[in-house]
Amino acid sequence: AQRVTQPEKLLSVFKGAPVELKCNYSYSGSPELFWYVQYSRQRLQLLLRHISRESIKGFTADLNKGETSFHLKKPFAQEEDSAMYYCALRIQGGKLIFGQGTELSVKP
Amino acid sequence: ETGVTQTPRHLVMGMTNKKSLKCEQHLGHNAMYWYKQSAKKPLELMFVYSLEERVENNSVPSRFSPECPNSSHLFLHLHTLQPEDSALYLCASSPDPYQPQHFGDGTRLSIL
Numbered sequence: 397a398q399r400v401t402q403p404e405k406l407l408s409v410f411k412g413a414p415v416e417l418k419c420n421y422s423y424s425g426s427p428e429l430f431w432y433v434q435y436s437r438q439r440l441q442l443l444l445r446h447i448s449r450e451s452i453k454g455f456t457a458d459l460n461k462g463e464t465s466f467h468l469k470k471p472f473a474q475e476e477d478s479a480m481y482y483c484a485l486r487i488q489g490g491k492l493i494f495g496q497g498t499e500l501s502v503k504p
Numbered sequence: 505e506t507g508v509t510q511t512p513r514h515l516v517m518g519m520t521n522k523k524s525l526k527c528e529q530h531l532g533h534n535a536m537y538w539y540k541q542s543a544k545k546p547l548e549l550m551f552v553y554s555l556e557e558r559v560e561n562n563s564v565p566s567r568f569s570p571e572c573p574n575s576s577h578l579f580l581h582l583h584t585l586q587p588e589d590s591a592l593y594l595c596a597s598s599p600d601p602y603q604p605q606h607f608g609d610g611t612r613l614s615i616l
Contacts (some may be wrong), residue, residue, distance in 0.1 A: 400546070430604065438605040439508075440594065482547070490535070490601025491560060494547040 398423045400485045402495035409473050410503050417468040417498045419457075420481030428486040429459055429466040432494075435479045443468075443481070453477070473502045506609035507531065510595050516614045519585055527578040527595030535601045538570060539594040541610070547594065552577060554588045554601050571600040582613075588616045 399422040410416050421427060431443040444452045446459040446466060457468045466483060483495040508529045517584050527536065538550040552560035553572040567589075569581040578595060592612050596605040 432607075438573045440606045442606075445604060486602070489560065490554075490603065491549055491552065492547075493549075496544075496546045 398485060398487050398493050400483050400493050400495035402481075402483055402498045403497070404460050404498045406501065407501045408501040408503065409476055415470050415473040415477070415500065415502075417481050417494060417500065419466045419483045420470065421464050421466065421483075423464075423475075423485055423487060425488055427459070427461070427464075430484040430486065430492070431455070431457055431459070431466075432482040432484055433479050434482070440482070442487075472498050475502045475504055478502045506596055508569070508597055508606050510593075510611050512607035513609065514612045516616060517582070517585065518616050521585075522581070522583040524578040524582065525593055525595075525613075527597075527608060529576055529595075529597040530554075531605070531606060533597040533598060533599050533601075534575055535603075536572060536575075537596040537598075537605060538578065538580050539593060539596065541592040543591075549606075551580075552601060556576055557603065566614075585600050585613075585615045589613065599616045 420433040429446045432440050434440045436442045455470045457467050480499050481499050482497045485493045511526045533552045537552050537592045549562050551562045551570045565585050571579040592610045594610045595608040595611045598605045
């Protein structure tokens with residue numbers, strides 16, 4: 397069955413510390429992975445997608461098919477990074493399957 | 505307002521009422537979606553429309569009835585809802601089902 401797992405509901409770090417939000421997926425086909433972010437009082441928006449292989453707001457994510465993971469990383473967290481982060485898997489037909497989300501809290 | 509717009513932002517209704525949620529996008533997208541976000545659960549895809557045709561119905565109860573009259577508008581008609589249907593309902597759109605989705609702010613629905 398297709399599934400996206402984000403094991404951490406809440407991740408709290410201090411400003412300037414490295415941050416890694418974990419995402420694991422289960423899918424027998426060719427996966428396409430995304431990270432979406434929702435800042436306080438804002439709508440859910442796309443942060444990055446694995447096929448772009450780009451860095452957005454200092455965040456990167458590498459698809460590891462061997463470990464079926466797509467962890468989101470940033471070397472130095474900023475207070476404005478505090479938000480809900482959702483990992484999503486696109487499967488055949490364009491359907492998106494979301495993880496449960498991880499709340500990132502960056503403390504000053 | 506650009507992007508995806510949802511109305512109303514909040515809705516409180518009784519179990520016997522009939523109401524509709526509205527979603528509108530002027531991004532020129534051809535695919536539109538309804539999601540349900542309940543507390544402590546992942547976003548659940550409910551319906552997908554592509555070029556105004558329903559292409560996905562994710563085993564949603566018949567008390568939820570979608571309508572896509574044109575590529576810019578999507579409705580979710582509600583009737584005889586249950587308390588467990590209380591949730592945030594999100595609308596999204598994308599150029600096609602294989603492109604990243606743009607989300608609205610959602611409608612917070614409470615069933616009394």
